Structures are given as C-alpha cells and as structure tokens.
Amino acid sequence: xxxxxxxIHGGQHNIDPAYGSVMPPIYQTSTxxxxxxxxxxGFEYSRSGNPTRAALENALASIENGEFGLAFGxxxxxxxxxxxxxxxxxxxxxxxxxxxxxYRLFTKIFEGLGLxxxxxxxxxxxxxxxxxxxxxxxxxxxxxxNPMMNIIDITACAKLAKTHKVLLxxxxxxATPYLQLPLDLGADIVMHxxxxxxxxxxxxxxxxxxxxxxxxxxxxxxxxxxxxxxCGPQDSFLVLRGIKTLHIRMQRHCENGEKVxxxxxxxxxxxxxxxxxxxxxxxxxxxxxxxxxxxGMISFTTSEKTLESAVKFVENLKVFTLAxxxxxxESLAGHPASMTHASIPKEEREKIGVVxxxxxxxxxxxxxEDLIEDIKQALG
Ligand SMILES: *Cc1c(COP(=O)(O)O)cnc(C)c1O
Numbered sequence: 001x002x003x004x005x006x007x008i009h010g011g012q013h014n015i016d017p018a019y020g021s022v023m024p025p026i027y028q029t030s031t032x033x034x035x036x037x038x039x040x041x042g043f044e045y046s047r048s049g050n051p052t053r054a055a056l057e058n059a060l061a062s063i064e065n066g067e068f069g070l071a072f073g074x075x076x077x078x079x080x081x082x083x084x085x086x087x088x089x090x091x092x093x094x095x096x097x098x099x100x101x102x103y104r105l106f107t108k109i110f111e112g113l114g115l116x117x118x119x120x121x122x123x124x125x126x127x128x129x130x131x132x133x134x135x136x137x138x139x140x141x142x143x144x145x146n147p148m149m150n151i152i153d154i155t156a157c158a159k160l161a162k163t164h165k166v167l168l169x170x171x172x173x174x175a176t177p178y179l180q181l182p183l184d185l186g187a188d189i190v191m192h193x194x195x196x197x198x199x200x201x202x203x204x205x206x207x208x209x210x211x212x213x214x215x216x217x218x219x220x221x222x223x224x225x226x227x228x229x230x231c232g233p234q235d236s237f238l239v240l241r242g243i244k245t246l247h248i249r250m251q252r253h254c255e256n257g258e259k260v261x262x263x264x265x266x267x268x269x270x271x272x273x274x275x276x277x278x279x280x281x282x283x284x285x286x287x288x289x290x291x292x293x294x295x296g297m298i299s300f301t302t303s304e305k306t307l308e309s310a311v312k313f314v315e316n317l318k319v320f321t322l323a324x325x326x327x328x329x330e331s332l333a334g335h336p337a338s339m340t341h342a343s344i345p346k347e348e349r350e351k352i353g354v355v356x357x358x359x360x361x362x363x364x365x366x367x368x369e370d371l372i373e374d375i376k377q378a379l380g
Contacts (some may be wrong), residue, residue, distance in 0.1 A: 004247045010062025024055035026237045048225050052233035056240045063177045064190050066210035068217035070224050075193025076101050077229035078207030084223045086137050088114025093131045094140040095122045097148050097352045100341040125156035132164045142171040147299045147336045147360040148353045149274040151283035154290055158186025178250040179291045183212055196327030200242040200249055204235045252365040253296030259368045261298050269379045274299040296363035307356035316378035319370050326362035334360045
C-alpha cells in the first residue's frame with residue numbers, strides 16, 4: 001500500500017466483526033467480561049488495551065512504516081515512556097534545539113532520577129560522535145527543530161547509532177510521516193505529539209511511539225501498561241479520523257507554507273525567516289533528501305529586533321490565532337520566548353536563536369490570500 005491509501009486503510013482490518021461499521025466503534029469501557037478466569041476475547045482492562053486504541057495504534061504503525069504502535073495520553077507521556085527504558089548512570093545525547101517541554105522533562109525529571117543528558121547542536125551530525133561513550137544509550141533527535149527549523153540528518157545519525165549500538169529516536173511531530181519516515185532512514189523509535197498534525201484539528205492531546213523491533217516494542221508496551229499514561233477511546237477515535245486526511249492537509253500546509261515563507265522573506269519589516277525550503281537554508285540539501293516537502297512551520301524575527309515589535313505583531317493578527325500548539329487546520333502564531341520555550345533559561349534559548357523578537361507560525365489550510373493579507377496588516 002502507498003502512503004495516501006495507508007492513511008485511510010493502513011492497519012485497519014476486521015474493524016467491527018459485529019456489524020461491519022466502517023469506522024472502529026468507540027469502546028467506551030474500562031473492562032471486558034470473561035467467561036472463565038482468563039477467558040477473554042483479547043482485551044481485559046483498558047489501560048492494558050482497548051479496541052479503539054488498538055485500531056489507532058495499528059494505523060500509526062502502518063503510516064510510519066513500523067511494526068508496532070503505542071498511543072499515550074500526550075506527546076510528553078510518550079517521551080516519558082522512552083526515558084523509562086533507561087537507568088541511573090545512562091547517558092542520552094539530545095539536540096539542543098528542541099521542544100521546551102521535552103527539555104523540561106529531561107532536565108527537571110529525568111536528570112533528577114540519574115540520567116545524564118548532553119544537549120548539543122546536531123546540524124553537523126559528525127559532531128555527535130565525540131559525546132558517545134560506553135554509557136550512551138540513546139540519541140534524541142527532533143527535525144525540523146522547534147522553533148528554529150534546523151534540519152538534522154537522520155541517516156547520518158542512524159549510522160552513528162548503529163556503529164555504537166545505541167538507540168536513535170526521532171520526534172517526527174513537525175514533519176509527520178507524510179513528509180519524512182525516520183524508521184525507513186534507520187531510526188529505532190519514532191515519536192509524535194499526535195496533538196499536532198496527526199490529530200490535525202486542535203481538539204485532542206495525545207502522543208505516540210512507533211517501532212519495528214519486537215523486543216523494543218515489548219519493553220515499551222510494558223512501560224505503557226505499568227506506568228499507565230494511556231489515551232482514552234474517544235481521543236483515539238478522533239486521531240484515527242484525523243489521520244485519514246493527513247496527506248491532503250499536509251499537501252496544503254506545504255503549499256501555504258511556501259507562499260507565506262516567501263512573502264515574509266520579501267517584507268522590509270522582517271529580518272530573518274527560518275524555513276527549510278529556502279535554498280539558502282544551511283541544511284537545505286539534507287531537508288530535500290529526507291523530506292518530501294518542507295511543511296507549514298515557519299519562524300521569523302522582526303527587523304526592529306525587539307520584544308515589543310513581536311508582541312505587537314501577534315496581537316494584531318486577525319486570521320491567525322495567538323495560541324500555543326501547531327499542526328491544526330487553522331493558522332496559529334506563537335511567541336516562543338514567552339510561550340512554548342519559556343521553560344528554557346533565557347541564556348540557553350538565545351544561544352540557539354530563540355530571541356525575544358522571534359515569532360513562530362503554524363500555517364494552516366485556509367486560503368493563502370487571507371493568510372498573507374493578515375500578516376501584511378499585522379506587520380504594518
Ligand atoms: C507539542 C510537542 C511535544 C509535546 O507533545 P504534547 O502532546 O503537548 O505532550 C513534543 N514535541 C514536539 C515537537 C511538540 O511540538
């Protein structure tokens with residue numbers, strides 16, 4: 001099956017043996033009757049497994065070209081489960097330009113439990129090797145990065161990971177499997193905040209992991225069940241529905257993203273524009289090689305370079321909504337320094353470019369003319 005067909009049918013067979021419903025029923029149940037102790041029909045208790053969640057987990061595995069999918073109550077719950085694979089003393093190398101909540105989870109929770117993190121720039125993947133030692137267990141990659149839209153070479157990271165027998169995990173939230181397939185490029189774990197493009201309608205918070213290896217899947221399933229950060233059947237249904245239009249939404253996000261990025265680049269009140277589809281983006285060649293398109297996430301700084309100019313811009317927007325999050329059908333604007341990335345110390349975030357005048361746009365699937373008109377008036 002090819003990708004577009006998979007978003008609709010992937011992993012979905014024998015959905016409803018009772019009545020043949022085309023969509024999986026929402027099994028709003030915590031438990032399942034047994035005819036005799038242990039005599040159940042595949043489900044015992046909904047933390048351990050639920051048919052609606054299972055339908056979603058199969059769909060996730062299918063669209064990421066993996067074997068096993070796991071759905072969680074949020075993206076951070078999914079990352080939390082990955083980190084529980086490790087024990088005190090283990091080391092993790094993470095990109096230094098990452099989702100603020102991931103950084104907070106790593107430094108405020110897991111460092112306290114004895115994991116050691118190295119946060120480094122990964123735009124040049126050869127720089128990673130110097131940080132690998134016998135305690136290293138995982139390389140954590142986010143690409144494109146949030147919010148600086150840097151691109152990390154997944155294939156190069158996978159080669160390093162294989163050579164040194166460490167795991168490679170990729171947060172694929174920004175790209176989605178429509179644009180990039182990390183497992184095909186050699187990653188071991190692909191993670192999503194399904195809250196964003198997979199759900200796609202800003203109506204649910206959810207996370208997911210997909211892997212190919214059975215042993216790794218078993219360990220993660222054990223953690224999912226033992227720690228219990230699962231998502232409910234209603235939310236599973238919503239994301240399953242969202243995935244069915246992922247390919248057409250992403251196509252439009254890419255088209256509108258390109259138009260908005262080019263408009264920003266030509267505007268005198270805009271200083272820098274960060275979008276991997278520009279030929280002068282430092283890792284354009286890697287983006288072109290590992291992604292099918294460049295997406296609808298764009299960051300930029302104002303030419304005034306002040307906090308006030310950025311705040312004024314986001315306050316003036318009428319079609320774009322000032323809000324956290326991304327990846328929905330509606331266009332959103334955010335101010336990373338005070339919103340998504342406020343948990344990263346000012347000094348740390350400015351080192352990677354998250355300055356006070358930086359604005360992040362999640363370009364939606366509205367008419368491009370309306371989006372550009374809105375940006376024009378807000379900059380004016
Ligand atoms: C939102 C986000 C997360 C966290 O996901 P939640 O669903 O909010 O817990 C992780 N990584 C990236 C890139 C994100 O955008």
